[in-house]
Amino acid sequence: MKKRLLAMLLTGALCASMAACSSGGEASTGETDGETGGESSGSGYSIDVILKTTASEYWQYVQAGALAYMQDNPDVTVTVKGAPSETSYQDQLNMIQTDLADDYDGYVIAPLQADMVANLVSGVEKPIVAVDTKIEAPEVLSFVGTGNESAGALGGAAAVEAAKAAGWTDIKAIEIAGVQGDTTNTDRMNGYMKGIEEAGGDFLEDEVQYADAVATKAVDAMNGIMSRHPEGIAIICANNDDMAIAAAKAAADSGNEAYANTIFLGFDGIQSACDAILEGRLTMSVAQQGYEMGYMSVEAVVNALNGETIEEFIDSGADVVTAENAQERKDTLQGYLDAVA
Structure with a gap:
């Protein structure tokens, strides 16, 4: 090969x-x-x-x-x-x-x-x-x-460990998903759920937000999440990096300190995600x-x-990109x- x-x-x-x-x-x-x-x-x-x-x-x-x-x-x-x-x-x-x-x-x-x-x-x-x-x-x-499900599980488990390290004790996770019905999106969601729950977190399946893999829609989804959960959410996992970065920015711009230590997890591991991780604007990404x-x-x-x-x-x-290996x-x-x- x-x-x-x-x-x-x-x-x-x-x-x-x-x-x-x-x-x-x-x-x-x-x-x-x-x-x-x-x-x-x-x-x-x-x-x-x-x-x-x-x-x-x-x-x-x-x-x-x-x-x-x-x-x-x-x-x-x-x-x-x-x-x-x-x-x-x-x-x-x-x-x-x-x-x-x-x-x-x-x-x-x-x-x-x-x-x-x-x-x-x-x-x-x-x-x-x-x-x-x-x-x-x-x-x-x-x-x-x-293997989107196994890769999602890898990222979900890593996000839970990062949330624990950040001081979260009630580790709830909400996904900002891609296109509803898309098989890749479904596999990643199932993987996130599996990895998060097996690592001790709680994946809020009923609160999944579909944003069609588009960053602007991810902002709207994140604003909705913050409105419903002003107390903060430990993990926001997204179907791709663009949405994860956009959601993290929306949280930062909101000024809600309850989201200061939220773990934002993307998927793809593209360069913009590496930059965002190195600059502290994104926590981690599952790299394809x-x-x-x-x-x-x-x-x-x-x-x-x-x-x-x-x-x-x-x-x-697949791999998980963090601050340690992003460069x-x-x-x-x-x-x-x-x-x-």
């Missing part, structure tokens, strides 16, 4: 692709000329990668990993694209439907609506791998991503390995095209972005 952690030789095509990401639009196709690069893994394969969006830092890491596989294997062409946002459901469905009818050899898909995507891929005979979020369909050969997800998902499709049997679940790993994590992530700058 190859993982090029810095991918320092990505071509100008990757630069163009990342620039498209930062503008929130569809990423351009990256190609190499086939004269230099890594070992051969296929014979002119064309792999289509459709992400939930290309308009966020986390998905840029997934994209960078997918394109790095192409750099290492110049006989494989990788195209990466994504919806404008994680609530642009129809845009992504249209994109998938169009691309399934196109002349690609295999597909990597991170579905916004896994059940709808399962219907779209019904009967497709080309290799399909799901990344980040599962697609329950026999046509999908493998899921590459974080987005770059590895992108690389390993394309690799899985190519292996399937080569006639190999691939695992049904390929775990890209190391940030340096690693910056290396990915520098490679395509």
